[in-house]
Amino acid sequence: QKEVEQDPGPLSVPEGAIVSLNCTYSNSAFQYFMWYRQYSRKGPELLMYTYSSGNKEDGRFTAQVDKSSKYISLFIRDSQPSDSATYLCAMSGGGSNYKLTFGKGTLLTVNP
Amino acid sequence: GAGVSQSPSNKVTEKGKDVELRCDPISGHTALYWYRQSLGQGLEFLIYFQGNSAPDKSGLPSDRFSAERTGGSVSTLTIQRTQQEDSAVYLCASSLIPPYSGNTIYFGEGSWLTVV
Numbered sequence: 524q525k526e527v528e529q530d531p532g533p534l535s536v537p538e539g540a541i542v543s544l545n546c547t548y549s550n551s552a553f554q555y556f557m558w559y560r561q562y563s564r565k566g567p568e569l570l571m572y573t574y575s576s577g578n579k580e581d582g583r584f585t586a587q588v589d590k591s592s593k594y595i596s597l598f599i600r601d602s603q604p605s606d607s608a609t610y611l612c613a614m615s616g617g618g619s620n621y622k623l624t625f626g627k628g629t630l631l632t633v634n635p
Numbered sequence: 636g637a638g639v640s641q642s643p644s645n646k647v648t649e650k651g652k653d654v655e656l657r658c659d660p661i662s663g664h665t666a667l668y669w670y671r672q673s674l675g676q677g678l679e680f681l682i683y684f685q686g687n688s689a690p691d692k693s694g695l696p697s698d699r700f701s702a703e704r705t706g707g708s709v710s711t712l713t714i715q716r717t718q719q720e721d722s723a724v725y726l727c728a729s730s731l732i733p734p735y736s737g738n739t740i741y742f743g744e745g746s747w748l749t750v751v
Contacts, residue, residue: 535668559742563730564745564747565743565744566639566726566728566743566744567678567726567742568742568744569739569740569741572739596693611677611678613678619691621668621683621691621730622680622683622691622694623670623678623680623681625677625678625679626677627675627676627677628677
């Protein structure tokens with residue numbers, strides 16, 4: 524079992540839809556949880572960062588962490604064609620906070 | 636600079652040749668990281684620098700891979716005797732220390748390596 528599991532998709536939705544992206548993990552030491560967005564042939568850029576369990580909202584994006592279930596989610600409201608990208612979950616903790624463990628990424632396409 | 640800068644952007648090399656990949660982190664960032672992104676494998680941690688020292692090299696896949704950082708700034712990742720399985724995107728990132736007390740890790744756009 525990989526430390527972080529993420530459905531690779533691809534996921535295709537119409538513009539304006541609510542998108543739900545998810546990751547599960549096995550390492551209970553993880554305490555920092557991130558979502559990165561990666562456009563084609565670009566580096567990943569940080570979208571959301573959450574420490575421990577809870578919710579965090581930033582504009583159209585909401586990140587949720589449930590440590591008891593070892594499950595994290597990213598919700599995108601009113602999705603736009605410009606949201607089309609690969610979304611990567613990442614996490615760290617347990618004395619190696621600098622070392623990110625990534626999911627494989629979910630390819631999202633938002634159709635106009 | 637404004638962001639993490641990597642060179643070359645693209646590199647095609649013949650199997651068995653050595654390659655050097657360069658990373659120039661964001662000014663003032665003392666932490667520097669190398670990751671590898673292979674098709675279907677996601678991003679894998681390679682090495683972490685704090686200043687010029689590398690307290691964690693655990694992700695380097697073999698002794699053909701090495702990295703150094705000089706002057707607390709520029710880093711070079713060297714792959715000796717390249718193999719086809721080394722074909723991947725090599726991503727460099729940097730951050731303030733400590734990372735994740737709210738500090739962001741910023742990635743460059745990567746060096747796309749193809750070994751033929």
